[in-house]
Amino acid sequence: xxxxxxxxxxxxxxxxxxxxxxxxxxxxxxxxxxxxxxxxxxxxxxxxxxxxxxxxxxxxxxxxxxxxxxxxxxxxxxxxxxxxxxxxxxxxxxxxxxxxxxxxxxxxxxxxxxxxxxxxxxxxxxxxxxxxxxxxxxxxxxxxxxxxxxxxxxxxxxxxxxxxxxxxxxxxxxxxxxxxxxxxxxxxxxxxxxxxxxxxxxxxxxxxxxxxxxxxxxxxxxxxxxxxxxxxxxxxxxxxxxxxxxxxxxxxxxxxxxxxxxxxxxxxxxxxxxxxxxxxxxxxxxxxxxxx
Amino acid sequence: xxxxxxxxxxxxxxxxxxxxxxxxxxxxxxxxxxxxxxxxxxxxxxxxxxxxxxxxxxxxxxxxxxxxxxxxxxxxxxxxxxxxxxxxxxxxxxxxxxxxxxxxxxxxxxxxxxxxxxxxxxxxxxxxxxxxxxxxxxxxxxxxxxxxxxxxxxxxxxxxxxxxxxxxxxxxxxxxxxxxxxxxxxxxxxxxxxxxxxxxxxxxxxxxxxxxxxxxxxxxxxxxxxxxxxxxxxxxxxxxxxxxxxxxxxxxxxxxxxxxxxxxxxxxxxxxxxxxxxxxxxxxxxxxxxxxxxxxxxxxxxxxxxxxxxxxxxxxxxxxxxxxxxxxxxxxxxxxxxxxxxxxxxxxxxxxxxxxxxxxxxxxxxxxxxxxxxxxxxxxxxxxxxxxxxxxxxxxxxxxxxxxxxxxxxxxxxxxxxxxxxxxxxxxxxxxxxxxxxxx
Numbered sequence: 001x002x003x004x005x006x007x008x009x010x011x012x013x014x015x016x017x018x019x020x021x022x023x024x025x026x027x028x029x030x031x032x033x034x035x036x037x038x039x040x041x042x043x044x045x046x047x048x049x050x051x052x053x054x055x056x057x058x059x060x061x062x063x064x065x066x067x068x069x070x071x072x073x074x075x076x077x078x079x080x081x082x083x084x085x086x087x088x089x090x091x092x093x094x095x096x097x098x099x100x101x102x103x104x105x106x107x108x109x110x111x112x113x114x115x116x117x118x119x120x121x122x123x124x125x126x127x128x129x130x131x132x133x134x135x136x137x138x139x140x141x142x143x144x145x146x147x148x149x150x151x152x153x154x155x156x157x158x159x160x161x162x163x164x165x166x167x168x169x170x171x172x173x174x175x176x177x178x179x180x181x182x183x184x185x186x187x188x189x190x191x192x193x194x195x196x197x198x199x200x201x202x203x204x205x206x207x208x209x210x211x212x213x214x215x216x217x218x219x220x221x222x223x224x225x226x227x228x229x230x231x232x233x234x235x236x237x238x239x240x241x242x243x244x245x246x247x248x249x250x251x252x253x254x255x256x257x258x259x260x261x262x263x264x265x266x267x268x269x270x271x272x273x274x275x276x277x278x279x280x281x282x283x284x285x286x287x288x289x290x291x292x
Numbered sequence: 293x294x295x296x297x298x299x300x301x302x303x304x305x306x307x308x309x310x311x312x313x314x315x316x317x318x319x320x321x322x323x324x325x326x327x328x329x330x331x332x333x334x335x336x337x338x339x340x341x342x343x344x345x346x347x348x349x350x351x352x353x354x355x356x357x358x359x360x361x362x363x364x365x366x367x368x369x370x371x372x373x374x375x376x377x378x379x380x381x382x383x384x385x386x387x388x389x390x391x392x393x394x395x396x397x398x399x400x401x402x403x404x405x406x407x408x409x410x411x412x413x414x415x416x417x418x419x420x421x422x423x424x425x426x427x428x429x430x431x432x433x434x435x436x437x438x439x440x441x442x443x444x445x446x447x448x449x450x451x452x453x454x455x456x457x458x459x460x461x462x463x464x465x466x467x468x469x470x471x472x473x474x475x476x477x478x479x480x481x482x483x484x485x486x487x488x489x490x491x492x493x494x495x496x497x498x499x500x501x502x503x504x505x506x507x508x509x510x511x512x513x514x515x516x517x518x519x520x521x522x523x524x525x526x527x528x529x530x531x532x533x534x535x536x537x538x539x540x541x542x543x544x545x546x547x548x549x550x551x552x553x554x555x556x557x558x559x560x561x562x563x564x565x566x567x568x569x570x571x572x573x574x575x576x577x578x579x580x581x582x583x584x585x586x587x588x589x590x591x592x593x594x595x596x597x598x599x600x601x602x603x604x605x606x607x608x609x610x611x612x613x614x615x616x617x618x619x620x621x622x623x624x625x626x627x628x629x630x631x632x633x634x635x636x637x638x639x640x641x642x643x644x645x646x647x648x649x650x651x652x653x654x655x656x657x658x659x660x661x662x663x664x665x666x667x668x669x670x671x672x673x674x675x676x677x678x679x680x681x682x683x684x685x686x687x688x689x690x691x692x693x694x695x696x697x698x699x700x701x702x703x704x705x706x707x708x709x710x711x712x713x714x715x716x717x718x719x720x721x722x723x724x725x726x727x728x729x730x731x732x
Contacts, residue, residue: 041383043405
């Protein structure tokens with residue numbers, strides 16, 4: 001019986017295992033191999049360079065920038081997207097009807113092309129756009145949205161937050177739905193106000209959904225590419241140079257596939273460690289609120 | 293029990309293999325490049341509808357006259373760039389026989405990786421050069437190893453556009469030719485229109501390598517009389533000319549005559565009165581900005597030069613792309629590809645057709661003297677200056693590290709000067725040092 005169950009387990013898991021082998025394990029092994037060579041994938045010859053690519057990557061300003069940019073994006077994007085998705089989920093939660101339709105509406109940006117939304121934003125933020133003309137005339141504000149480091153980072157983070165808010169709101173709405181309404185009734189009898197209700201009841205009880213959303217959002221910050229590629233090209237002065245941007249420009253613009261693979265491996269390790277640490281911190285927070 | 297285990301492993305392995313096979317993009321037709329005496333060549337055209345139409349028509353005509361060679365024309369993918377698509381195709385073993393849309397720098401990268409066939413080693417190459425009347429043009433295209441890897445299809449001698457309507461308001465009847473004339477225009481412009489700029493272009497502050505072709509190299513080629521910036525693995529930049537270019541930019545920046553923020557159609561909206569213009573823009577304006585009229589709203593000129601430099605036959609940057617044949621093609625395909633090239637370029641009508649469809653000046657020496665092109669240029673006077681400038685156009689560097697090198701020009705010199713962060717002398721020194729380091 002145990003063996004049969006085991007076999008069934010393997011059978012049901014096999015599609016994913018196969019997928020993981022083909023799309024994760026083989027590319028990972030291939031990347032590890034490439035990262036130890038100076039191959040550009042098209043040359044008939046290459047040589048093994050050992051850890052030379054890794055040593056060069058650690059010294060590279062582009063890689064150093066990518067390391068910090070990921071955390072800068074995290075610091076701006078994660079609070080922004082969490083706050084926005086909680087607000088959207090709360091608004092939808094309070095609607096008497098058509099919750100599904102509104103949720104779909106908020107979810108639509110997730111399906112929008114990053115290229116198209118970036119180009120629209122580029123138009124909106126151009127120097128001679130009505131928005132900037134108004135800011136200059138009304139407030140004397142002349143902001144270089146994509147040319148100054150923080151503004152560029154903020155604009156990219158905002159576009160991505162707009163894209164993901166609806167998706168995360170969907171997850172949080174299901175979290176809200178799973179909170180036992182009796183808890184609220186008991187709190188109301190005890191005279192709890194709306195502010196206390198949110199921070200003392202809703203927020204801690206939303207932990208499982210929040211945990212998922214936080215981990216997903218942190219994962220996003222390590223994979224930003226399209227918006228940066230379209231809007232800033234990683235600039236100004238590497239201020240938006242993400243891991244993906246650095247890997248892309250090394251592999252496909254400079255034809256340094258081996259070196260780009262080394263950066264990809266470093267990026268994976270950084271991503272893994274970051275998510276692991278944040279996961280542990282979240283679990284600690286969950287435990288303090290009674291979640292095991 | 294053991295048999296079952298082995299069977300499951302085999303099943304998993306076969307699934308994995310079929311999965312991998314399904315994912316493989318390898319061109320199965322390649323093995324059948326020569327079937328029934330017919331050689332099939334795959335041709336990737338630029339991802340531009342007009343160029344695709346041109347190549348499809350030409351290929352059809354060629355196959356009609358040469359039934360033993362079939363040319364399959366398909367658009368080059370841009371995922372996310374055409375260079376990336378070509379690299380992936382070569383790596384995946386699905387490269388075409390030949391493609392267009394290859395710039396000299398990228399060709400140098402491919403040539404260094406032995407991915408291209410040296411065209412001069414194929415029979416018929418000398419005749420192509422002679423019949424197309426492009427022997428002079430080709431001299432500038434020789435690579436460091438003395439081979440020719442690219443046949444330039446078109447050569448856009450990049451020109452600067454000036455808003456002649458605004459210049460006239462400032463008291464000028466023609467475009468400035470020297471730096472001091474340009475700075476005088478800048479002074480008068482800021483006095484009359486403080487909200488306007490001489491050059492409004494966000495790319496000036498962007499270190500992306502290719503962007504230097506359309507600012508630094510246009511000015512540098514003019515100031516240095518076409519001096520080679522890099523020769524082989526040696527930095528041979530003209531320091532005096534380079535510093536003059538950077539000083540011009542520094543003075544413009546100081547006088548608030550440069551705008552490096554992203555702006556929508558700054559030249560068309562006269563936010564900036566000076567801009568690099570390629571011939572493709574003229575066709576674009578016909579459609580999108582009909583108010584842009586040659587010699588009414590704008591005029592075209594060669595780049596301004598430092599005072600004291602001869603203002604006739606000024607050199608400029610050539611935005612030029614061409615055809616290559618890939619080394620992965622079979623011998624029969626390479627020969628068939630050369631036959632196709634020879635057929636296309638032995639007839640000036642095909643270049644006329646190209647010019648009419650794309651407005652991109654064919655890279656040939658007789659563009660202004662051959663009667664075949666006269667009717668076209670008479671009908672399109674705005675394109676005449678481009679044809680006239682072809683002999684003065686300098687193609688991009690042929691160094692495989694051109695991306696790194698041009699990024700350095702931006703990061704160390706051009707961008708910081710434009711932003712007022714470095715003085716021209718320091719900027720040039722920093723750039724030279726970084727380039728020499730990268731060339732080692």
